[in-house]
Amino acid sequence: MGERDSVESASQDKAITVSGITREFGLATAVDRISFEVDRGEFFGFLGPNGAGKTTLIRMLTTLLKPTSGQAIVSGYDVAEHPSQVRRRIGVVPQAMTSDLDLTGRENMDIYGRFYGIRSAERKERTDELLEMVGLAQRADDLVATYSGGMRRRLEIARVLVHRPALLFLDEPTIGLDPQSRRVVWELLKKLIRSDTITIFLTTHYMEEAEMLCGRVAIIDAGKIIAMGSPPELKAGIPGNDIVTLRVGGLTDDITAAIGKLPFVHKVNREEDSVSASVEGGAQNLPGLIDIVRASGGTILSASVHEQSLEDVFIHYTGKSIREEEAKKVSFLVGAGMPRRLGG
Amino acid sequence: MTRLFAVIERDLKKFKRNPVVLGMSILMPIIYLVILGNSFQGKLTDLPLAVVSQDGGPYAKRLVEYLMAVQAGPKTFLVLPMTDQKKAVDGVRTGKYKAALIIPPDFSKRVVVNGRPDVGLFLDNTDSISADTIRNLIDAALSSLGSEYVPVREPDGTPLLRDINLYGKVDYYQSLVPGVVIMAIFLGTLTTGAFNLVMDRFLGIEESYLLTPLSKGNIVGGLIISGLFITTINALFIFVASVLITGIPLSRGFGNFLPVFLVVVLTTLCLLSLMFAIMGRISHPRIVGVLSGFLNVILFFPSGAVYPVASFPGWLKSFARVNPEAYAVDAMKSLLFKNVGLGNIMGDLLFLSLFTAAMMGLAIATFKRTL
Ligand SMILES: Nc1ncnc2c1ncn2[C@@H]1O[C@H](COP(=O)(O)OP(=O)(O)OP(=O)(O)O)[C@@H](O)[C@H]1O
Numbered sequence: 001m002g003e004r005d006s007v008e009s010a011s012q013d014k015a016i017t018v019s020g021i022t023r024e025f026g027l028a029t030a031v032d033r034i035s036f037e038v039d040r041g042e043f044f045g046f047l048g049p050n051g052a053g054k055t056t057l058i059r060m061l062t063t064l065l066k067p068t069s070g071q072a073i074v075s076g077y078d079v080a081e082h083p084s085q086v087r088r089r090i091g092v093v094p095q096a097m098t099s100d101l102d103l104t105g106r107e108n109m110d111i112y113g114r115f116y117g118i119r120s121a122e123r124k125e126r127t128d129e130l131l132e133m134v135g136l137a138q139r140a141d142d143l144v145a146t147y148s149g150g151m152r153r154r155l156e157i158a159r160v161l162v163h164r165p166a167l168l169f170l171d172e173p174t175i176g177l178d179p180q181s182r183r184v185v186w187e188l189l190k191k192l193i194r195s196d197t198i199t200i201f202l203t204t205h206y207m208e209e210a211e212m213l214c215g216r217v218a219i220i221d222a223g224k225i226i227a228m229g230s231p232p233e234l235k236a237g238i239p240g241n242d243i244v245t246l247r248v249g250g251l252t253d254d255i256t257a258a259i260g261k262l263p264f265v266h267k268v269n270r271e272e273d274s275v276s277a278s279v280e281g282g283a284q285n286l287p288g289l290i291d292i293v294r295a296s297g298g299t300i301l302s303a304s305v306h307e308q309s310l311e312d313v314f315i316h317y318t319g320k321s322i323r324e325e326e327a328k329k330v331s332f333l334v335g336a337g338m339p340r341r342l343g344g
Numbered sequence: 345m346t347r348l349f350a351v352i353e354r355d356l357k358k359f360k361r362n363p364v365v366l367g368m369s370i371l372m373p374i375i376y377l378v379i380l381g382n383s384f385q386g387k388l389t390d391l392p393l394a395v396v397s398q399d400g401g402p403y404a405k406r407l408v409e410y411l412m413a414v415q416a417g418p419k420t421f422l423v424l425p426m427t428d429q430k431k432a433v434d435g436v437r438t439g440k441y442k443a444a445l446i447i448p449p450d451f452s453k454r455v456v457v458n459g460r461p462d463v464g465l466f467l468d469n470t471d472s473i474s475a476d477t478i479r480n481l482i483d484a485a486l487s488s489l490g491s492e493y494v495p496v497r498e499p500d501g502t503p504l505l506r507d508i509n510l511y512g513k514v515d516y517y518q519s520l521v522p523g524v525v526i527m528a529i530f531l532g533t534l535t536t537g538a539f540n541l542v543m544d545r546f547l548g549i550e551e552s553y554l555l556t557p558l559s560k561g562n563i564v565g566g567l568i569i570s571g572l573f574i575t576t577i578n579a580l581f582i583f584v585a586s587v588l589i590t591g592i593p594l595s596r597g598f599g600n601f602l603p604v605f606l607v608v609v610l611t612t613l614c615l616l617s618l619m620f621a622i623m624g625r626i627s628h629p630r631i632v633g634v635l636s637g638f639l640n641v642i643l644f645f646p647s648g649a650v651y652p653v654a655s656f657p658g659w660l661k662s663f664a665r666v667n668p669e670a671y672a673v674d675a676m677k678s679l680l681f682k683n684v685g686l687g688n689i690m691g692d693l694l695f696l697s698l699f700t701a702a703m704m705g706l707a708i709a710t711f712k713r714t715l
């Protein structure tokens with residue numbers, strides 16, 4: 001200790017305070033003057049497509065990367081000045097799987113606990129309790145090499161809780177998992193935020209994940225925050241309340257323009273053979289939309305109406321969808337922030 | 345302390361789960377001893393030498409007898425008497441013979457007249473080591489003709505020269521033992537310690553422990569200690585095996601066991617620290633692969649394990665002066681073959697300790713706690 005006096009008094013009640021943090025790799029700016037605050041006990045999410053800068057941001061907040069400029073205070077300490085104090089207080093689940101394949105689940109947990117200097121008896125108790133919680137008690141003594149991806153991820157979440165961190169960082173914790181394993185991880189995180197006085201900072205490129213888990217979400221694209229607030233606030237912040245998506249045979253720009261001119265339509269977006277429009281009262285106005293398409297010479301192949309989601313918020317601000325980006329995600333490892341060497 | 349032990353235990357556990365590596369690191373240096381011992385023989389033998397004698401005189405006979413004596417004794421060449429000069433020379437060209445010796449018809453006469461006869465020696469000088477050896481031996485044979493000494497055929501297996509050895513008899517295989525133990529240490533330090541860090545970094549696992557409160561010293565120190573543990577045991581095993589295989593008298597091999605143990609530990613620490621200083625920032629195992637061959641050559645061959653440091657040219661000698669493996673070989677040779685105690689290898693031990701301290705310092709200073 002002895003560093004008590006360096007704690008910024010203004011940020012005592014904040015888990016994270018970030019001001020103007022920036023990271024450049026050579027000429028490219030991965031994170032561009034980002035500022036935000038996270039309260040203690042909050043579940044805060046960063047939502048953004050591939051390459052938005054999520055991993056770079058988390059690495060700066062968790063002392064793994066030095067910011068090019070700007071400041072971050074995490075758990076009361078400046079990450080650049082007191083990295084070891086920060087490390088002691090946080091738990092981090094990086095994007096790539098980082099458990100040791102040659103060790104058993106229990107060994108992974110035990111050794112990690114020792115890295116934090118936790119006493120043997122407490123370590124044992126905590127390990128059993130956490131393995132039980134993530135549903136790995138039965139497989140605890142098998143090598144991690146024999147685990148499935150979902151099991152490995154659950155182990156890593158359990159492992160990071162051994163030292164009871166006050167602040168938990170998770171970088172795309174459900175990427176690469178099937179829907180079922182994803183749900184298990186979600187339940188786990190929900191349970192955590194309910195039962196403990198823990199703050200969770202999560203990044204994701206799944207809008208349902210952000211929407212379901214996070215109290216507050218920042219949407220990040222190309223290194224910048226483009227919108228921030230609770231999911232309902234974010235959705236209320238863009239015009240319209242429903243999204244109507246039409247697949248149209250013989251779709252032309254004229255048809256798209258005609259749709260855009262309707263009084264109840266706020267915004268249209270064309271993607272190949274489909275148009276999506278943000279609409280006031282989607283269900284009531286669907287017939288009107290279909291009429292205008294037919295009148296302009298198009299044929300309706302399919303039509304759907306859904307409530308606006310964070311995806312639509314993202315489209316509203318960036319003009320592109322996160323899903324498009326998602327398809328480009330090649331593999332788990334490549335998505336992990338490689339290559340680290342280039343210009344770094 | 346708990347943290348340091350945790351790093352060590354993690355590394356040892358992972359090593360234990362990889363029995364193939366364990367087996368290979370024990371087997372390889374022993375195979376190395378066998379291959380090295382048989383390919384870098386101390387002396388050359390059985391070099392085919394075609395001899396065409398066109399002179400029936402006494403000195404020509406004496407020369408051939410001398411050559412036959414070499415064949416019977418140290419077996420340096422295989423004398424093949426022939427009559428066709430052209431065939432003999434062609435044989436050298438095609439690689440059938442290493443050399444052809446032509447004794448001209450007036451050979452004996454010339455010895456009597458001016459004591460300096462001429463012979464024709466056709467050498468395959470693409471193989472300079474054999475060529476030099478043959479030339480020297482023929483030279484010696486020619487000068488011996490002047491004296492009245494007639495070499496007599498000695499019984500098989502008795503060398504012509506009787507050496508006066510200062511120390512107990514050391515055969516070529518035995519003299520390789522220090523080198524093989526050093527090789528085992530080198531291989532061990534290459535595949536433990538810093539290499540495990542490079543591997544973790546490559547697999548992206550490093551991130552998980554950089555995020556914990558482990559200090560630089562915990563990480564570097566822990567990996568070095570676990571590497572020391574594995575490599576020392578391995579090297580001692582190989583030491584015992586090669587003492588038994590090469591028949592070094594047990595009193596000498598094991599009488600000095602404690603000092604040998606000390607040299608092994610210190611050499612291991614030294615090379616582990618060196619590896620850490622070199623590889624501490626490498627992020628791809630392929631670079632380690634490329635480096636390993638290079639390091640092996642520049643550390644091992646100038647160490648005196650195979651050729652004596654004294655015969656190196658000046659610049660290589662100065663390199664040997666800062667090469668830790670040279671000090672390790674010297675210490676081991678002293679302990680095994682000169683039967684001296686710790687007192688006589690203090691200089692070696694001091695150098696190894698200082699080198700270790702410097703490299704460890706460099707390794708910790710250059711180790712990056714960030715990505
Ligand atoms: N070490 C590095 N050297 C050079 N460029 C880098 C480095 N790390 C990241 N980048 C670049 O910074 C940008 C942000 O990368 P980052 O990994 O933070 O994105 P991300 O939001 O985590 O993406 P993903 O969803 O794929 O994980 C990318 O353009 C990436 O290429």
Ligand SMILES: [Mg+2]
Pocket residue numbers: 054055056095171172335336337
């Ligand atoms: Mg990422």
